Amino acid sequence: xxxxxxxxxxxxxxxxxxALMTPYAMAQGSSEGPRGVMHGFFDLFAPPAPxxxxxxxxxxxxxxxxxxTTPAGSLNNQRYSxxxxxxxxxxxxxxxxxxxxxxxxxxxxxGPLVIGDVMYVHAPFPNTVFALDLxxxxxxxxxxxxxxxxxxxxxxxxxxxxxxLAYGDGKIFLHQADTTLVALDAKTGKPVWSVKTDxxxxxxxxxxxxxxxxxxxxxxxxxxxxGVHAWFAAFSTAxxxxxxxxxxxxxxxxxxxxxxxxxxxxxLIGADSSLKTWQGDQWKIGGGATxxxxxxxxxxxxxxxxxxxxxxxxxxxxxxDNKWSMTIFARDADTGVAKWVYQxxxxxEWDYDGVNEMVLIDQDVGGKPRHLxxxxxxxxxxxxxDRDTGELLxxxxxxxxxxxxxxxxxxxxxxxxxxxxVLPQYSTxxxxxxxxxxxxxxxxxxxxxxxxSAFSPQTGLLYIPTNHVCMDYEPFRVSYTAGQPYVxxxxxxYPPQGQSNMGNFIAWDxxxxxxAWSLPEQFSVWSGALATAGDVVFYGTLEGYLKAVDAKTGKxxxxxxxxxxxxxxxxxxxxxGRQYVAVxxxxxxxxxxxxxxxxxxxxxxxxxxxxxxxxxxxxxxGGTLTVFALPHS
Amino acid sequence: MTPLPRALTAICATxxxxxxxxxxxGSGDPTAVTxxxxxxxxxxxxxxxxVDPDGKVDFYTYVGFIRYSANCLRCHGPDGLGSTYGxxxxxxxxxxxxxxxxxxxxxxxxxxSASQDLVMPALGADKNVMCYIDAIYIYLxxxxxxxxxxxxxxxxxxxxxxxxxAEDECMG
Numbered sequence: 001x002x003x004x005x006x007x008x009x010x011x012x013x014x015x016x017x018x019a020l021m022t023p024y025a026m027a028q029g030s031s032e033g034p035r036g037v038m039h040g041f042f043d044l045f046a047p048p049a050p051x052x053x054x055x056x057x058x059x060x061x062x063x064x065x066x067x068x069t070t071p072a073g074s075l076n077n078q079r080y081s082x083x084x085x086x087x088x089x090x091x092x093x094x095x096x097x098x099x100x101x102x103x104x105x106x107x108x109x110x111g112p113l114v115i116g117d118v119m120y121v122h123a124p125f126p127n128t129v130f131a132l133d134l135x136x137x138x139x140x141x142x143x144x145x146x147x148x149x150x151x152x153x154x155x156x157x158x159x160x161x162x163x164x165l166a167y168g169d170g171k172i173f174l175h176q177a178d179t180t181l182v183a184l185d186a187k188t189g190k191p192v193w194s195v196k197t198d199x200x201x202x203x204x205x206x207x208x209x210x211x212x213x214x215x216x217x218x219x220x221x222x223x224x225x226x227g228v229h230a231w232f233a234a235f236s237t238a239x240x241x242x243x244x245x246x247x248x249x250x251x252x253x254x255x256x257x258x259x260x261x262x263x264x265x266x267x268l269i270g271a272d273s274s275l276k277t278w279q280g281d282q283w284k285i286g287g288g289a290t291x292x293x294x295x296x297x298x299x300x301x302x303x304x305x306x307x308x309x310x311x312x313x314x315x316x317x318x319x320x321d322n323k324w325s326m327t328i329f330a331r332d333a334d335t336g337v338a339k340w341v342y343q344x345x346x347x348x349e350w351d352y353d354g355v356n357e358m359v360l361i362d363q364d365v366g367g368k369p370r371h372l373x374x375x376x377x378x379x380x381x382x383x384x385x386d387r388d389t390g391e392l393l394x395x396x397x398x399x400x401x402x403x404x405x406x407x408x409x410x411x412x413x414x415x416x417x418x419x420x421x422v423l424p425q426y427s428t429x430x431x432x433x434x435x436x437x438x439x440x441x442x443x444x445x446x447x448x449x450x451x452x453s454a455f456s457p458q459t460g461l462l463y464i465p466t467n468h469v470c471m472d473y474e475p476f477r478v479s480y481t482a483g484q485p486y487v488x489x490x491x492x493x494y495p496p497q498g499q500s501n502m503g504n505f506i507a508w509d510x511x512x513x514x515x516a517w518s519l520p521e522q523f524s525v526w527s528g529a530l531a532t533a534g535d536v537v538f539y540g541t542l543e544g545y546l547k548a549v550d551a552k553t554g555k556x557x558x559x560x561x562x563x564x565x566x567x568x569x570x571x572x573x574x575x576x577g578r579q580y581v582a583v584x585x586x587x588x589x590x591x592x593x594x595x596x597x598x599x600x601x602x603x604x605x606x607x608x609x610x611x612x613x614x615x616x617x618x619x620x621x622g623g624t625l626t627v628f629a630l631p632h633s
Numbered sequence: 634m635t636p637l638p639r640a641l642t643a644i645c646a647t648x649x650x651x652x653x654x655x656x657x658x659g660s661g662d663p664t665a666v667t668x669x670x671x672x673x674x675x676x677x678x679x680x681x682x683x684v685d686p687d688g689k690v691d692f693y694t695y696v697g698f699i700r701y702s703a704n705c706l707r708c709h710g711p712d713g714l715g716s717t718y719g720x721x722x723x724x725x726x727x728x729x730x731x732x733x734x735x736x737x738x739x740x741x742x743x744x745x746s747a748s749q750d751l752v753m754p755a756l757g758a759d760k761n762v763m764c765y766i767d768a769i770y771i772y773l774x775x776x777x778x779x780x781x782x783x784x785x786x787x788x789x790x791x792x793x794x795x796x797x798x799a800e801d802e803c804m805g
Contacts, residue, residue, distance in 0.1 A: 105749040107717065125750055150745050154754030158707050159718050225707075436785060472785065476699065479804055484759040490702035492711065492784055592717030597710050600783040621717060621749075 066574040068114045071164045071209040072452060073530075073571060076360040077295035079454035080531045081572045085579035086630060087534035091548040091557040094628045097580060099563075100138055102623035104128060107567055107588020109450070110164030110209055111528065112625065113172075114573035115186065120172055123623055124588070125153060125160035127176045131189060134575045142189030144174075152178045152200045155483065157225045158590040161207055161567075163291075163450065168212030169237040175206035175219045181235060183217075193240040197221065197233065201483050204228045211294040211303075213333055216243055218303060220290025224353065227285035227311040227486035232329070234336060244336035248288025248307040248324055249274050255324065256336045263340045263390060265418045277321040277346075285480050286318070287311035288325040292355030293452050296333060297371070300388055303333040304360070304373060308353035313444075314475035314488030315429040321346040326354040328375060328383070330390060340390030345379050346419060349428040350404060350473060351444035351489070352379035357452040363460060365393050365511045374510040376453055376464050378446025379420070381408055384510045392418055396513030398506060399447040399466055401496040404440050428473050428489070436474040443471035443493040445590055449526070452569060453508075456531035459551050461516055462508040463537045465525035469493050469502050469599070494599045500612060502595070505529075505539055505547075507554060517554040522613055526591040527583070528569025540566025540583050542591055543618040546626065548581075562626045565619040567591055578629055586623035587615065659729040663778050671793030672767065679731045680767045682775035688788060690781060692796060695789035697772025700765040704756070712783040713776045719753075726777035734770050738762065764803035 064073030064081045072079045086094065102108065102123040113120045118141060119132040126148060131141040153160055156177060166173040171183040171192055182194040197219060198204035203226020210219045216234040223230065233245040246256035252271060259271040278286060289308035296303050307329065310322035326345040331338050345352045359374045365384070373387035380402030384394035395408035404427075405420035424430045426440045441447075445467050453464040471491045478488035495502050503521035508514075527540030535551040542565040548558040565587030572581045598614030665673035665683045671692050675681040683691045701713065708719035715721030726734070741755030756762040762769070775781045 103748055126747075150743055150750045150752050151754075153750050153752040154708075154741075160750065474699065474785075476703070477804070478703075478761050481759060481761075484756075485704065485707075485761070487703050487761075490699045490706075490785075492702070588717045593707060593710055594716075596716045597712070597714030597721070600712070615717075616715075 064572075067116070068112070068571045068573050069167050070113075070211060071110065071166065072293060072295070072357070075211070075213065075296040075298070077293055077357050077452065078359060078361065078457075078531070079452060079529060079569070080456055082533045083572055083574055083579045084533040085574070086532065086536055086581065088536050088550045088552075088557060090630055091534070091536050093630055094548065094558045094560070094581070095631055096560065097627045097629040098138055099627065100130075100132065100625040102128060102130070102584075102586070102625070104586070104623045105621040106586070106623070107159040107161045107592055108584040108586030108623045109161040109567050109569075109589055111569040111571045111584055112582055113165055113167055114571075114575075115167050117575065118186070119573075120165050120167070121584070121625055122162055122165050122174065124162050124586075125156070125177045127162055127174060129165065129172065129174055129184065129189070131186070144184055144189045144191075146176055146180065146182065148176060148178045148180075152205060155200055155203050155223070155226060156205045156207065157222065158593050159588045161589050163207060164209035166210040166212045166217060168217065169215070171237060173210045173212065173217050175208055175210055177205050177207070179204055179206045179221065181206070181210070181217070181219055181240065183237065183240060195235060195240040195242070198228070202226070202228060203483050208291040209293070211296065212237060213296045213303065216333065218294055220292070220294070220305060222289050222291040224287040224289035224308040224311055225485050225487055226483065227287060227480050228289060229284055230287060230289040230307065232290045232305055232331075234333070246331060246336045246338070248290065248327070249278065249283040249286040249310070249322070251275060255338070256331065257338045257341070262338045264342060265390065265392060266412070269341065274323045277323040279319050282318050285311055285486065286322060286325065288327075289353070290355065292450060293357040295358045295360050297360055297387060299371070301333050302330045302339060302387070304328065304330055304358040304387065306354040306356060306358065306375065308355045309348050309351050312478050312486050312488035313351050314433065314478060315347060315349040316433050316475060317477065317488060322348065326352065328354065328358065328373070328385070330387065342383075342385065342390055342392065342418065344377050344381070344383065344420075347429065349475075350379070350440060352377065352446060354378065356446075356448060356450065359453060359455050359462060360387055361455050361457070361510065363511050372510065374455070374462055376448055376462070376508070378442070378449060379404070380442045380447035381405075381420070382462075382464070382508060382510065382513065384513070394510065394513040398464055398508055398515065399442065399468060399504065401441040401468060401470065402447060428475050433475050433477060436472050438472045439470055439497065440473055441470040441496055442467060443469040444473070444491055445469060445493070445524070445594065449590060451526050451567070452528040454529035454531040454537065456535075456537070456551050458533065458535060459507075460509065460511075461551070462510050463529045463531055463539070464506045464508050465527060465529055465539055466504045466506055467502065467524035468495060468499070468504050469524060470496050492600065493594055495612060502599070502612065505549070505554075519549065519554050523595060523615060524591055526567040526589065530570035530572060530581070532572060538570040538581055538583075540568065540570060540585065542566065542587065542595065542615055544585055544587075546570070546583055546628065560626070560628070563624045564622045565592070565615065581628045582625060584623060584625050587619050587621060591615070657727040658774065658778055659726055659733060660731045660774070663774055663780075670795030671790060680771050682771050682780055684775060684780045688786070690775070690786040690789045691771075692790045692792055693768045693771045694775050694781065695786050696765060696796075697768035697770070698785055700762070701769050701772055704759070704762045705769070713773055714783075719751075722773050723777050726773050731770060734773070735766060738766060760804055764800060
């Protein structure tokens with residue numbers, strides 16, 4: 001055939017793609033007719049239901065109880081349940097109680113909510129939501145399926161995941177892929193209101209689970225690979241009115257900091273703290289996406305979340321610290337003004353998003369009781385801070401393979417206080433464009449990604465699902481086009497040299513920064529953990545196993561192979577006097593992209609075939625909820 | 634189902650054999666016969682790869698690996714092997730021609746159903762893709778024909794001056 005010139009192709013392509021770009025339609029909710037939520041027997045035993053608009057659980061509460069009303073079970077993100085029917089003694093007897101198919105094949109992150117006698121289950125794009133009647137064998141009370149423009153799909157990085165729902169004020173909240181935040185009547189599934197939070201034609205998408213506190217619902221945005229100008233915002237649960245919006249990067253008024261009050265590591269950040277760390281107006285396409293798990297402390301009225309990578313992945317193209325990407329934010333929940341910030345990875349060179357969960361725990365550090373925020377970051381360091389002040393107490397590697405930095409400087413008198421000590425050989429900035437920096441651990445997917453950890457106040461340990469994967473990373477020049485990927489690096493991934501397990505499930509002491517025990521897993525552990533008062537910890541694996549282990553020792557108590565690989569989060573609830581454990585399986589997400597075909601071994605030399613296990617050999621697509629319980633006695 | 638007339642079945646079988654086995658390359662024989670400024674062409678004038686016996690690849694194959702990994706990996710998986718989301722292009726190129734690939738990349742394709750929405754985006758307006766589309770094709774063609782293995786080609790020919798000029802012009 002006749003070869004076309006690049007110029008010619010570009011023109012054809014522009015025409016074709018602009019013709020295909022239809023305006024993003026507002027979501028149209030479809031649901032079955034109104035039907036009352038059934039209440040029955042269980043209500044007699046349930047604690048009085050909180051009045052609409054009030055917080056169902058407090059941070060001082062040790063965890064979730066019979067219900068599971070927030071993405072993490074409680075506002076402190078502990079993913080801990082006080083239910084203790086299932087124990088480390090009887091977990092071996094667990095059985096599948098019931099299952100439910102979502103009818104969607106794509107990767108299923110997040111997990112269901114249980115409010116009263118109803119379970120709310122969500123699915124990835126098209127973002128279906130089901131209300132299931134627990135009094136009637138999971139009969140479908142209502143189903144909501146928004147109509148969204150499929151052109152939003154390719155602007156979602158890595159599959160079409162959604163991390164779940166929030167509940168409050170009698171409504172179920174969903175942040176759809178097309179950035180529509182919709183409030184559904186919890187009883188009928190009918191949309192009460194919906195707002196568009198951003199613009200997917202510019203690469204912004206909704207994947208995060210919202211969080212409801214009092215009369216507000218909080219959401220963030222995805223799109224770090226598309227150069228979005230990311231934000232975190234509060235909307236009124238009553239009518240969807242935007243209460244405040246704070247950007248991750250940009251002028252002080254946009255990022256809602258007070259130069260005279262907001263601190264970083266105990267020091268005032270001063271004026272233009274973000275602008276000063278970007279070249280020109282690069283901050284406008286600077287990323288800092290906010291799609292992770294949010295937590296809240298009623299003592300201080302602070303809301304906590306993290307920001308992701310600065311765009312592009314090519315560090316050479318954006319000189320400076322790129323503040324406040326890669327940052328933990330503590331903001332006033334009512335005004336949005338930041339009380340303190342801490343940037344973990346200044347001037348990111350590896351895509352180590354700082355969005356992972358912020359777990360709020362109260363423990364002693366150095367003999368003194370402290371109100372802590374613990375954050376196992378993608379960069380492989382787990383940070384323990386005082387959550388009231390932002391003081392950095394502990395920062396240690398939670399995977400021994402981590403090598404890009406020797407340590408985080410904890411000396412308050414040092415000019416590099418709080419900064420990672422980067423090794424030049426693993427610095428893609430130092431090695432430069434078009435140079436392949438090798439053997440960097442962790443890989444861009446991090447020592448852990450979004451899969452949230454769990455904390456047990458009984459053992460004092462944080463249970464962290466981790467990736468044990470390294471990479472070669474080669475940055476190169478890219479140009480920015482709105483709505484097109486703005487990546488600028490290429491990478492290949494493989495397990496650390498001489499090892500073949502790509503994941504570990506780790507028990508971590510956040511007060512000392514030490515691993516208590518570690519369970520090797522063949523694949524990355526991409527499922528959120530659950531800890532219970534029965535001294536059992538649950539997690540899922542990419543092959544599809546739901547595993548129960550002893551919270552103290554890590555000894556395996558039970559495993560069951562669900563229909564597909566698990567990237568969802570385990571939760572628990574009690575209904576009619578019986579404790580259940582539930583998890584969504586349905587392989588996909590970043591894990592499914594990277595690991596489906598298996599990784600190669602760059603150290604194996606010429607002629608070596610394959611190398612590591614391919615996920616494709618273990619599991620296939622399909623979203624199913626599997627619910628476990630002990631046999632009826 | 635009505636059985637196909639025997640003759641037709643035979644024809645189908647032969648065609649299948651021709652396409653499927655005799656030349657498992659949607660663009661025909663990939664052997665490089667000419668080169669223009671470091672870019673190799675087959676006898677039809679279609680861009681192709683050149684791999685030396687010691688594994689050294691032409692510059693386009695190498696750049697193709699880089700740009701494939703940056704732009705396509707997030708859906709099609711590492712090394713063209715497919716993922717839980719996108720098809721393995723390694724297999725696709727056994728039947729797709731150079732023209733098919735260009736058209737698919739420029740204009741996109743969708744398979745939308747209730748159970749999943751497979752969307753190949755229209756990348757025609759994306760300079761980071763279209764300025765390198767020949768290189769990406771050449772790389773995938775080499776992978777599809779088994780001429781190179783997984784991972785980053787270890788050794789490659791130097792960057793041709795013409796490549797640099799074309800890149801600057803196209804990226805703007």
